[in-house]
Amino acid sequence: MRATKASQHTVIVAVTKRLSTDKDEPSILPLIKAGFNKRVVENHNLNACINELLCLEYGEVRTQLQLSAANALFCALDNVSDAVEIASDDREIQYVNHAWERLMGYGSEEVMEKDSMEVTKNDHNKPDLQDSINTQLKKGKYWEGTYYTRRKNGEILPSHCHVSPVIGPTGQISHIISVKTTSDASLIERLKDTDYSIVNGGVYGFPRRRESVTKIHSMTIEAPITKVINIINAAQENSPITVVQALDHVLEILRTSELYSPYLSQQLRADEDPMTTDLVGGIMSQSMRRQLMVSASQDVNSNSSKGSHQPHTYIPTNPATLSQIPDHIKAILNSEPSWDFDIIRLEKATNNRPLVYLGLKTLMRFGVCDFFNINETCLTNWLTVIESNYHSSNTYHNSTHAADVLHATAFFLEQERNKAVLDQSDVVCSLISAIIHDVDHPGRTNAFLINEGNKLAILYNDQAVLESHHSALAFQLSWENDSANIFRGLDNEGYRATRQNIIDMVLATEMRHHFEHLNKFVNSVNKATLKYEDTSSMSGNGSPDSSVVLNQLTTPENRLLIKRMLIKCADVANPCRPLDLCVEWGKRIAEEYFNQTEEEKKRGLPVVMPIFDRKTCSIPKSQISFIDVFINDMFDAWDYYCDVPDLITHLQNNYKYWQQADDNSQDCEEASSPTDGDKT
Ligand code: AMP
Ligand code: ZN
Numbered sequence: 001m002r003a004t005k006a007s008q009h010t011v012i013v014a015v016t017k018r019l020s021t022d023k024d025e026p027s028i029l030p031l032i033k034a035g036f037n038k039r040v041v042e043n044h045n046l047n048a049c050i051n052e053l054l055c056l057e058y059g060e061v062r063t064q065l066q067l068s069a070a071n072a073l074f075c076a077l078d079n080v081s082d083a084v085e086i087a088s089d090d091r092e093i094q095y096v097n098h099a100w101e102r103l104m105g106y107g108s109e110e111v112m113e114k115d116s117m118e119v120t121k122n123d124h125n126k127p128d129l130q131d132s133i134n135t136q137l138k139k140g141k142y143w144e145g146t147y148y149t150r151r152k153n154g155e156i157l158p159s160h161c162h163v164s165p166v167i168g169p170t171g172q173i174s175h176i177i178s179v180k181t182t183s184d185a186s187l188i189e190r191l192k193d194t195d196y197s198i199v200n201g202g203v204y205g206f207p208r209r210r211e212s213v214t215k216i217h218s219m220t221i222e223a224p225i226t227k228v229i230n231i232i233n234a235a236q237e238n239s240p241i242t243v244v245q246a247l248d249h250v251l252e253i254l255r256t257s258e259l260y261s262p263y264l265s266q267q268l269r270a271d272e273d274p275m276t277t278d279l280v281g282g283i284m285s286q287s288m289r290r291q292l293m294v295s296a297s298q299d300v301n302s303n304s305s306k307g308s309h310q311p312h313t314y315i316p317t318n319p320a321t322l323s324q325i326p327d328h329i330k331a332i333l334n335s336e337p338s339w340d341f342d343i344i345r346l347e348k349a350t351n352n353r354p355l356v357y358l359g360l361k362t363l364m365r366f367g368v369c370d371f372f373n374i375n376e377t378c379l380t381n382w383l384t385v386i387e388s389n390y391h392s393s394n395t396y397h398n399s400t401h402a403a404d405v406l407h408a409t410a411f412f413l414e415q416e417r418n419k420a421v422l423d424q425s426d427v428v429c430s431l432i433s434a435i436i437h438d439v440d441h442p443g444r445t446n447a448f449l450i451n452e453g454n455k456l457a458i459l460y461n462d463q464a465v466l467e468s469h470h471s472a473l474a475f476q477l478s479w480e481n482d483s484a485n486i487f488r489g490l491d492n493e494g495y496r497a498t499r500q501n502i503i504d505m506v507l508a509t510e511m512r513h514h515f516e517h518l519n520k521f522v523n524s525v526n527k528a529t530l531k532y533e534d535t536s537s538m539s540g541n542g543s544p545d546s547s548v549v550l551n552q553l554t555t556p557e558n559r560l561l562i563k564r565m566l567i568k569c570a571d572v573a574n575p576c577r578p579l580d581l582c583v584e585w586g587k588r589i590a591e592e593y594f595n596q597t598e599e600e601k602k603r604g605l606p607v608v609m610p611i612f613d614r615k616t617c618s619i620p621k622s623q624i625s626f627i628d629v630f631i632n633d634m635f636d637a638w639d640y641y642c643d644v645p646d647l648i649t650h651l652q653n654n655y656k657y658w659q660q661a662d663d664n665s666q667d668c669e670e671a672s673s674p675t676d677g678d679k680t
Contacts, residue, residue, distance in 0.1 A: 011037045011060045083180040089173040091116045105152035124148035137165045146238040158235045276625040282609035283511045312388040321376040347400040354403040355387040371428045373489035381484035395591040397441035408570035409434040417642040433505035436474035447608040464510045471506040508564035521565045528552045576647035582654045586623045620662035
């Protein structure tokens with residue numbers, strides 16, 4: 001046997017002695033263990049032996065041939081991009097290929113012997129769809145059309161589906177085969193990338209944390225938008241006329257270029273919540289309640305012109321270095337790495353100059369001097385110039401706000417995910433951007449400046465007026481004074497890249513594009529994060545797989561989105577601070593808005609946020625609206641990306657506090673308003 005050339009279809013037969021009838025038949029087990037496939041009792045009749053060999057050829061050998069062919073078929077099925085499912089005649093799943101696993105989000109072992117209809121059940125399909133499919137199958141024909149299917153994570157996908165029966169030897173249906181393709185061929189690719197664990201045979205499932213993950217999926221808005229339009233077009237094909245009409249309306253909305261802001265404003269106006277409408281209008285709009293251009297008869301220099309005040313270049317010398325910081329301030333700064341750091345205490349202790357002190361401490365900790373190749377004195381000079389160009393008369397947009405944003409930025413940069421993804425130039429640019437991001441803020445909104453025809457609005461064509469000014473002024477101040485120029489040591493290329501990075505981050509703080517930034521982040525970064533987590537939980541950090549996914553997070557495009565989101569979150573992190581700080585910031589921003597409304601009324605300007613009237617405004621309501629509209633989704637996405645659970649806990653507690661405060665003030669109003677009985 002050893003000398004015989006092996007074949008993959010070899011059958012090894014044990015020819016055993018015929019036993020006399022009074023002897024027991026020996027057990028077959030030892031023969032099987034020895035490697036025999038078949039036992040034949042010796043026979044001297046030639047024909048009987050030939051018959052035995054024929055039986056072998058048509059039995060064992062042919063079965064083996066068929067089996068290996070079937071294996072090859074299954075292997076082929078696993079390599080096609082269409083999702084294939086084979087079920088019994090009563091729809092019990094017997095086989096699914098890899099593409100099916102990727103499309104549906106299940107591992108095959110999870111769905112074996114389950115009812116195929118139950119696994120994908122959802123109410124997006126027409127109620128009589130299943131009957132139509134069954135009727136076709138019973139006739140021995142196939143059914144083809146659009147079929148909505150539900151993934152394991154609840155996501156509903158439209159797919160093009162081909163269902164066909166397999167007729168068995170008895171003439172009855174033995175199996176039902178369904179082949180699904182997504183309406184958009186690239187969607188399969190997307191899913192293949194996203195559900196990485198399935199490709200590797202791991203058990204599918206989102207690794208952790210609350211509803212935010214499901215939310216991340218439901219928030220998906222595909223880019224480019226044409227893909228969405230194609231999917232909707234495909235879904236329209238087999239839909240009833242009412243659905244087709246509704247989808248036409250959806251397409252109309254999607255085809256507009258401003259996908260977020262105008263729609264949101266209309267929606268809010270329809271909801272008739274004046275607080276939210278005012279807040280969104282005030283924060284996001286250019287000049288929502290614009291009436292006549294006031295500046296027509298106005299000298300651009302005669303307006304409130306806080307934005308046009310003369311920049312300060314004066315450089316005080318104290319403290320020149322970290323070691324010169326007085327002990328009582330050093331003591332406060334010691335808790336700077338904690339999220340609960342008390343910036344208001346630092347504001348008091350430094351006599352409204354928290355930015356220089358916190359800036360010095362933080363920037364030294366992150367090696368900013370080394371990056372710029374400058375000494376501590378230059379850094380302190382620069383911080384001093386920048387801080388002196390913040391308006392201490394503003395209740396909110398003063399240097400304490402800048403220091404607060406710097407603190408949040410530094411905290412975010414310390415999170416493991418950001419440490420893995422961002423490089424030193426990203427880190428330095430983030431810190432610098434946080435420091436300068438509101439410099440020379442006049443304590444008035446963009447809409448106000450546009451409405452009053454402020455010279456900054458004229459200069460920047462009503463586009464991102466303040467943000468453009470903050471960034472431009474910061475570079476101007478830096479270059480004006482050599483001893484305060486942190487950029488002077490950079491070579492041309494280094495300066496170009498740093499400047500570009502900083503400008504991009506400061507401009508990202510413009511709330512007008514809030515939803516655009518958030519959606520891009522969710523679609524690109526959160527999706528990549530999902531993959532990163534699945535991979536690292538499967539194979540451990542540092543495996544080739546996790547570095548592949550990490551490479552995706554660290555692409556220049558994704559790093560840009562991450563940095564924008566980082567500074568945006570830092571900029572409005574005050575609702576996620578400990579309660580006393582959160583309340584303080586809520587009061588400060590409201591006070592600044594009240595002052596704006598008063599000035600608008602006094603000067604006959606359009607009132608951008610009428611609800612922010614000192615006499616009538618409810619601060620708790622303003623905070624509830626702000627959190628609902630801008631904060632919740634953004635911090636869910638941010639938390640999902642870089643894991644900041646303490647912030648979410650504070651946010652939830654603070655929200656409850658504002659709700660309670662709102663309830664209490666309503667009770668007070670009811671108690672103080674005269675009843676009918678009183679009137680009489
Ligand atoms: P910035 O002007 O760069 O600070 O952009 C953030 C904007 O968010 C501010 O201008 C405020 O309009 C708004 N904002 C921040 N915190 C709050 C808050 N607690 N309540 C209401 N609006 C806020
Ligand atoms: Zn800010």
